[in-house]
Amino acid sequence: MLLHFISDLIRNPELQRQFSRDPEDTMRRAGLSEPQREALHKGQLEPVMKHLRAELASLELFAVVWVKAVVQVGSTQPGIAAPGSTLALQVLGDFFTTGAFAVVKLEGADLPAVTRSVENPGQRGSVLSCTLDVPANTPMGVYDVVVVNPDGHYGVLPKAFRVE
The missing domain is CATH 2.60.40.10 (Immunoglobulins)
Structure with missing residues (x-):
């Protein structure tokens, strides 16, 4: 979820506007967990990376992110x-x-x-x-x-x- 949210946030101007107006609600609607929302809210790289590593360790997510591109x-x-x-x-x-x-x-x-x-x-x-x-x-x-x-x-x- 976090990886997709960050990717969408980078590419989607409407999501950027929503996030600027109400970051907490935007993250909640995207399905981010409370720890993920806290990590993003802090704006520190290491806590965000910790959550991204956990997502990438999931075999299903790994297949969606990497194999799909081939x-x-x-x-x-x-x-x-x-x-x-x-x-x-x-x-x-x-x-x-x-x-x-x-x-x-x-x-x-x-x-x-x-x-x-x-x-x-x-x-x-x-x-x-x-x-x-x-x-x-x-x-x-x-x-x-x-x-x-x-x-x-x-x-x-x-x-x-x-x-x-």
């Missing part, structure tokens, strides 16, 4: 398309989250796919289902496949898709 693209189905076609594309991999999107990329030619769904979001064995339009003037070649999560983390599978 977006991996394993394969695509199908792996080929003809110019002028529209196809249902599935991208298989790990740690795609809800809101992720795929782009089929070749230098100078990006083909963004429209996301339909993400199965197993945030886990190993994620499947991104999307629709890919391949315009008739799309250059032939071997493309990379990129999956981007809403938080900016992404994975790339080089030479994973062909247009021919």
